Amino acid sequence: MTSPELEHFDPAKGQMTLSLDAGLYPIEVLYGAAFVLLDRAYVLLDRDGEEGRNSRYLVHLRAKSPLDEAGLRALAGEFGNELLTQALRRLIVKQNGNLIEDITTRALAGAAGGSAPVDFLEDDDGLDFLDDPLGIAVPWEEKYPKKGGGNP
Amino acid sequence: MTTATTVRLHKALYLPAAIQQAAEDFKDFAKFHVELDGDHHVVTLTDPDPEADGDIAAEFCNFALAHTAARKRRKPG
Numbered sequence: 001m002t003s004p005e006l007e008h009f010d011p012a013k014g015q016m017t018l019s020l021d022a023g024l025y026p027i028e029v030l031y032g033a034a035f036v037l038l039d040r041a042y043v044l045l046d047r048d049g050e051e052g053r054n055s056r057y058l059v060h061l062r063a064k065s066p067l068d069e070a071g072l073r074a075l076a077g078e079f080g081n082e083l084l085t086q087a088l089r090r091l092i093v094k095q096n097g098n099l100i101e102d103i104t105t106r107a108l109a110g111a112a113g114g115s116a117p118v119d120f121l122e123d124d125d126g127l128d129f130l131d132d133p134l135g136i137a138v139p140w141e142e143k144y145p146k147k148g149g150g151n152p
Numbered sequence: 153m154t155t156a157t158t159v160r161l162h163k164a165l166y167l168p169a170a171i172q173q174a175a176e177d178f179k180d181f182a183k184f185h186v187e188l189d190g191d192h193h194v195v196t197l198t199d200p201d202p203e204a205d206g207d208i209a210a211e212f213c214n215f216a217l218a219h220t221a222a223r224k225r226r227k228p229g
Contacts, residue, residue, distance in 0.1 A: 027165070031221035042210035043217055045165045047191075057165075062210065 003080045007058065011069040015062040016076060022047065022055040025083060030057055032086035033079055040064055041075060155200060157209045160192040161216060170219035171195065177215050181208050 002024065008017035020030075034043045044060040063075060093100070127133070135143065161171060168186075171193055175184035182200040186193055200208050 028224065031217075031224060034217060035221050038214050038218055042207065042214055044159070044210075044213050045162065045217060046160075047162050047164055051164065 004059070004076070004083065006076060009072070011067075011072050013062070014067050014072060015060065016072060018059045018061065018076060018079065019048065019056045020059070020083070022051070022057050025057065025087070026090065029083055029086040029090060030059075032089075033082035034059065036082050037061065037075070037079060155198070157197045157200070159195045159197070159209050159213055160189075161195060161213070162192055163188065164191070165220070166193060166216050167220045167223055168193065170223055171216045173219045174212050174215035178208060178212050182212075184212075 002021065004018040004020040006016060007019045008015075010016065030045065034045060037043055041064060042060075042062040046058040046060065047055060048058055049055040059079065061075060061079065063072060067075065132138070171186055175186065175195070178184070180201070181204045182197045185196045185198070187196075188194070195212070197209050197212070
């Protein structure tokens with residue numbers, strides 16, 4: 001990526017205009033970089049030329065507090081750096097979007113509590129809870145009656 | 153005498169809803185009129201509050217930009 005070009009620079013008024021190739025910088029990157037400077041500078045975006053390859057974004061910056069020439073140049077440099085940061089961040093999110101989504105989904109599912117295993121839910125043998133095919137509920141006396149009959 | 157300030161916001165870079173929201177934010181400090189002129193939204197500020205601190209038009213532009221960026225982030229494209 002090429003760095004933004006300084007189109008206009010007026011240290012006396014604390015303002016400058018940068019231009020950058022609209023074909024190289026996605027609009028989200030421009031918004032992100034401009035957003036970072038909003039607390040220190042007045043930012044006005046414009047576009048030179050029709051949408052397409054030769055179009056350029058114009059970024060008018062004016063410092064909110066008085067800045068000398070070096071300070072103003074530092075602000076321009078910071079804007080250029082922020083463009084690269086935003087572009088890199090966008091690339092990382094794009095490359096790892098599925099992974100981030102998967103991890104988030106698993107974390108939320110874990111926090112919501114585990115569900116019963118699917119194979120357990122599907123294990124339906126048609127028995128009612130009162131059925132006793134193994135005779136477990138049959139009293140011991142009934143299962144093994146005394147041969148003599150009477151009380152000792 | 154009424155003081156009027158005009159700012160031109162490119163329609164490809166600023167959302168109309170964001171401009172309206174910024175105008176709503178600053179309604180206590182000036183009157184806003186927005187109209188479309190070619191590729192730009194032309195915002196005219198009149199009757200600025202004389203006691204308002206700072207540059208109302210420039211702050212308005214910052215707010216319009218911030219609202220646009222926030223809206224684009226929520227709904228890309």
